[in-house]
Amino acid sequence: DLYCLESDVETDDLLDQSYSTRGFEKRPYYVRTAKKDPTFLTDRCFENLLKAETAPQITGYAAKEITEDMRRIVATWMLELCEQRKCQEEVFILALNYMDRHLRRKIVPKTSLQLLASACLLLASKLREPSCKSLSADVLVYFTDDSITKYELINWELLVLNTLKWDISVVTPLDFLEHILTRLNIKNSMNIRVDKVREHAQTFISMAAQENFCEFLPSTIAAASVVVSVNGLKRDMVHECYLIRELVDRILKSSITEEVLNKCMARMERVYQEQKKLLSPEYYYHTPPNSPCIKSQGVPGTPQKCKSESNGTPVDIQDINF
Template sequence: MASRVVDQQQARGMAVAGVGVKPQKKNAVADGRNRKPLGEIGNQQLVRGIEIKPNRPITSDCRNFRAQLLANAQAAAANENNKKQVCVTVNELVAVKRDEAPKPVQKKVVNIKLKPKEIIEISPDTEEGLIEKAKHEKKKEGASKKKAAPTLTSVLTARSKAACGLTNKPKEVIVDIDAKDAGNDLAAVEYVEDMYKFYKLVENENRPHDYMDSQPEINENMRAILMDWLVVVHSKFELSPETFYLTTNVIDRFLSVKTVPRRELQLVGISAMLIASKYEEIWPPQVDDFVSLSDNAYSNVQILVMEKMILGKLEWTLTVPTLYVFLVRFIKAAIPDEQMENLVYFLAELGMMHYGMLMYCPSMVAASAVYAAKCTLNKSPAWCDTLKLHTGFSESQLIDCSKVLVSLHAKAAKNKLQGVFKKYLSSERGAVALLSPAKVLLPPAKASGGSS
């Protein structure tokens, strides 16, 4: 053993002294080409757990080298442990992020629910949810009990309304008055509503204004006499109703813009009926027929000259919504029988005889005639939602005009001008002129009067 130590010291001393002899490297540690002899040093026993006993004595150099290898092995092991911990930490963070990523979305969805009711529905199994749900149900029960229990004020109000006949009635059903004419092309069901909206808009454009003050030789009585005579002429010629209503419109519009002497007033009426007949009739009467009916008071030339003058003053405007246009529609909305229909026309023509009715627009006169006829025949209800829809007037708006028509009805039997009264006295028109006027629309003093 001593000799081996000396030999190693001599070899080491030679290297230090700078002798050119190079020591032999038995284990080839410095080359780094063959790492296998490192296992004999003992640096593997810590890494792999294999204990290897050296077969030679351990010197100070070996101890230093072994310490260095151990330090390197420990450093390598520490680095590997650090890498493993980093990988585990990263994987755990990724897993945690994957698990926790949807959680904020769920919280947002829950937080969006503003009402506590919806939150209770989402988590009904939790204690807080059950408590909130129980409170909510108690509130509902309390509210229902409060609603179910009527107060003394509400009971008294209901009784007073019932006593006065003001109980809430169900809404009336609006009748489709054009349903029966769906297959009739002449009824123009698709356009009739738009047509009457247009009539209502333009009815005031061609209305005659108050003209008696501008007519020095004509008064209201003369006009009534002319209208009464034209009723007879219209019946003899058997003309359509549209012709008579247009004739009256043409006369009043012409007298509104032209001063006419008394001797030509009948000539104006004849020419106006000739114009209306040409406009409305398929076979209008000839001029000679009007000459003979006027007992040759006017010649053919005079009639034609007056016809030209009237058309010039009216600017050839003959397509106007007359009273008859509205009567046809409003009577249809009333769903009448034959008696009621004749009575409406009777009241409307009585109104045409009266000059004071010019203050009302044609649609109001037509609606008032329907309302007065229903009151005369005691039809209930006197005014309904269907009539209100199609006429555009409420019951209160028609009271004044209806009272005027009913008062004319009350005086018709004793009036000197019997043209309209005799026309509706015939059995063909149901003898509606003999009906008693509506007492509810007459003053108390005159309510007992009238024909029966």
């Protein structure tokens, strides 16, 4: 019966793991995906997620020379790499979680920040991606423009695992998203397309990960992203107040307060407006996987922005205009 529920999905434009004239060959992969199981959306699973999420981390990094700007730069590079490789959304979020936890426990020189980010991407990809799609060490070395070696990357992978005590299956805001959307019943009550709300909420969650919303619980970030998304699609304060009250009183219950949720929403909207002003329309278009646009140039972790050779659809997280 399980085999009957599988569906073959062809993934386009994925890169082969083997080199071909210092590049990667393209060939279609077939990934067998299982049908969504409603069991994972039951109240028991949701309550277990709420119990498993860790408390907010308010301590700084062990290395004082690592600043928020440095983290933001390397996070942008990680996001662009994940988009180019068409990784699942969880890979980027998990990798940043690993990186932040490692930086709080170990002193990492700023020259090794991209190496750490690559090791975290390697781990997150192994955990969440199918084997034929996962980011290999060779691919990550290639996209760092050979600023690191495969030997260094594998050693840092073990270092991160030891630092995290092999606790890499952590709860993220994306784990709560489907639970919240299901329980809010947005599609029936507000006549809003739930897939559009999901898409916008994923955007805000990725943006929050880039900006390091470490003082908020994953469930709080997920709830705030849903409310902000609905508010952007349907400007109605009555619906916003209704959503907040329902999230706090019925869904998340005693895990968060309305004050904390409003604080997270306000920061999320502020960061979105700030990033929207900084972006120019010629950036963040689809580029070929071998394009040097996302390779680091000079400073480790610094992505090179460039115009696409051909026009395409904006894919960056800040390109959603409400």
